Amino acid sequence: MERRFTFFRFMAYSLELLLLFILQTTPNLLPEVFGGKPLLMIPAAVTIALMEEQIPAMFFGLAGGALLDLAFSDNLGYYTIMLTLICFVISLIFRDYMVVSFLNAMGFTSAVTIAVVGLYYLFFIALAGKGDFMYFVNHYISRIVYTIVCAVVLYFINKFLFRNLRSL
Amino acid sequence: MREFFADKNRKILAIALAAVIVTAVLGATGNPWVSSAFNFLTKGLSSVSAAVTDAAEEKSYDELLAENKKLSKEAADLRTQLVDYYDLKDENARLWKYYNITKSKPDYQILPANVIRRDSNDEFYSFTIDAGTASGVEPQDPVLTENGLIGFISSVNAASSKVTTVLSPDMQAGAVDKRTADSGIVSGNSSYSDKGLTTLSKIDANANIKKGDIVTTSGIGGIYPANLIVGKVEELRYNEYDATKFAVVKPYENIKKVTDVVVLTDFKNKGEVKQASKKEAK
Numbered sequence A: 001m002e003r004r005f006t007f008f009r010f011m012a013y014s015l016e017l018l019l020l021f022i023l024q025t026t027p028n029l030l031p032e033v034f035g036g037k038p039l040l041m042i043p044a045a046v047t048i049a050l051m052e053e054q055i056p057a058m059f060f061g062l063a064g065g066a067l068l069d070l071a072f073s074d075n076l077g078y079y080t081i082m083l084t085l086i087c088f089v090i091s092l093i094f095r096d097y098m099v100v101s102f103l104n105a106m107g108f109t110s111a112v113t114i115a116v117v118g119l120y121y122l123f124f125i126a127l128a129g130k131g132d133f134m135y136f137v138n139h140y141i142s143r144i145v146y147t148i149v150c151a152v153v154l155y156f157i158n159k160f161l162f163r164n165l166r167s168l
Numbered sequence B: 001m002r003e004f005f006a007d008k009n010r011k012i013l014a015i016a017l018a019a020v021i022v023t024a025v026l027g028a029t030g031n032p033w034v035s036s037a038f039n040f041l042t043k044g045l046s047s048v049s050a051a052v053t054d055a056a057e058e059k060s061y062d063e064l065l066a067e068n069k070k071l072s073k074e075a076a077d078l079r080t081q082l083v084d085y086y087d088l089k090d091e092n093a094r095l096w097k098y099y100n101i102t103k104s105k106p107d108y109q110i111l112p113a114n115v116i117r118r119d120s121n122d123e124f125y126s127f128t129i130d131a132g133t134a135s136g137v138e139p140q141d142p143v144l145t146e147n148g149l150i151g152f153i154s155s156v157n158a159a160s161s162k163v164t165t166v167l168s169p170d171m172q173a174g175a176v177d178k179r180t181a182d183s184g185i186v187s188g189n190s191s192y193s194d195k196g197l198t199t200l201s202k203i204d205a206n207a208n209i210k211k212g213d214i215v216t217t218s219g220i221g222g223i224y225p226a227n228l229i230v231g232k233v234e235e236l237r238y239n240e241y242d243a244t245k246f247a248v249v250k251p252y253e254n255i256k257k258v259t260d261v262v263v264l265t266d267f268k269n270k271g272e273v274k275q276a277s278k279k280e281a282k
Helices: A002-025 A041-051 A054-072 A078-098 A102-124 A135-139 A141-164 B007-030 B035-055 B062-106 B271-281
Strands: B109-118 B127-129 B142-145 B148-154 B161-163 B172-177 B183-187 B198-203 B212-215 B227-238 B245-250 B260-266
Touching: A002 A041, A002 A141, A041 A054, A041 A078, A041 A141, A054 A078, A054 B007, A078 A102, A102 A135, A102 B183, A135 A141, A135 B062, A135 B161, A141 B062, B007 B035, B062 B109, B062 B260, B172 B227, B183 B245, B198 B227
Parallel strands: B148 B227
Antiparallel strands: B109 B127, B109 B260, B127 B161, B142 B148, B142 B260, B148 B161, B172 B183, B172 B212, B183 B198, B198 B245, B212 B227, B227 B245
């Protein structure tokens, strides 16, 4: 019975990621804040990883990262690798060392969002000579903040799914 | 290393990461099959969501019609305002030019006018202005710009007047060299009109006129007021028939291209000589 619930939970997560991808990539569907849209797959994958075992967490990280990469370009790459690794590690940390709570979740989600987006800017914008720090201020800060705000909703959605589709 | 991979989860992580990296490298160097497959699978869903979003943003026919009417009216109003703006701008610029004339000569009654026609057959560049007797213009009235005298009203009707320029031999205005006070008659000459030049003729044989001297009207005769600038002396020449001297004068205004002028309808001592002549005749 538990297996069946796990299956439905994973299906729900998958559907959630797919819907978030559609939400993020469909023009005019999600309002832009200062010209930026949130990277919804990052908080979704991180909040799933908080509650799930390492392997499912890793695969949802991989899926979320892949969707982000596909939203930006035509190929897998940076986000897939980063989220795969990060979600695996987060799952490991929360299984052995930390308790899942709203504050912990927001702290980790914020840190991961800042780190992932910041490193993306560093590797693909700054080191590539495509923009200076003001480019980061103008284009990425609004996205980071918007993403963290959306993480609140996604945390409660994933918490709801985990609790209600875990077992009888 | 062996210890690290002893954990089953870590093995799976390593395999997954390796698979991602291989896929990424293959995609970057060749055909991005992952995105192609994904796009194929999600194309329908994306189309539906995009259509729903577009539909939500669409306006009804009536709304569009009303908006179109409103915008058309606004555009028409703005076009009218733009034309008015340019008219006012031109008029303002023109009036400012003549403000200094009336400021320095308070007795001048001036009437701004536009050049509405040029006679292309006239070698002396006469033109027609949009002011006539209805505006108070009379024959013989001087016509000038901020750069000086350019002609006189040679014929006039109710709404327009013909201006004969200083380049024409019909022009006969008493003038003086401001430096030497030598006097003469400003009159056009067919030899110089093409170059935009006029002449100061009938000057004394001992006159000391030099190149660069400024020529103005003398005020004698009562048709032109004194001290209207005509131009500057370009050269001094001798008449080939009677050996008298004349000066070639270049007006400061480009008479061939002038577009707005003022008519001097009244000034102090206007027509005084004529009256005196009549008295003398009596």
